Amino acid sequence: EADIYQTPRYLVIGTGKKITLECSQTMGHDKMYWYQQDPGMELHLIHYSYGVNSTEKGDLSSESTVSRIRTEHFPLTLESARPSHTSQYLCASEQTTRGSYTEAFFGQGTRLTVV
């Protein structure tokens, strides 16, 4: 069983508020990812990190920001939430091993609703 945790599971918040979605993993994985998924749609990569102090933007443009100060922690922040940010946010982690294929482990997700 994967040890990757997201909090909160559900969040309803008003427009203009600043929010931080938490993601922590206890597996010591170097790579971490944030995906966004709308109902019935594919998961879109919005941010990823190769390790501490490394952050990159993904394929889907997002107004959110991330940080990676510690290996186990990869929070996502929205400075000013808008209704268009309503979605499910999924965090994942993966251990890169040279010459070996690995899978990403996902957290349970945060369902964000901005009203």
Add this chain to the structure above:
Amino acid sequence: DQQVKQNSPSLSVQEGRISILNCDYTNSMFDYFLWYKKYPAEGPTFLISISSIKDKNEDGRFTVFLNKSAKHLSLHIVPSQPGDSAVYFCAASARYSGGGADGLTFGKGTHLIIQP
């Protein structure tokens, strides 16, 4: 343009029969393919994967087939059980061929419904 396509939004199969979920991709640099299972309001759970050097990988009731020339893969579940009812996502990566961005590229998913 979608690089990973799951053209069947839903699939209904009788319990005990075989479920076949299909996935097509367009990026020839993809070299690693995975299937994830997802229940509502939960994160995806890894099921099975296959690298481009293989054409088949089996794990219990789950078998994934890869046809590189057709850029097609499929997931077979046999026999299908009620607990298999979920959304199944096909995902692909080009990390080892260096041909694409990091992370996984997902399809839109297929909702599998197992009927008793």
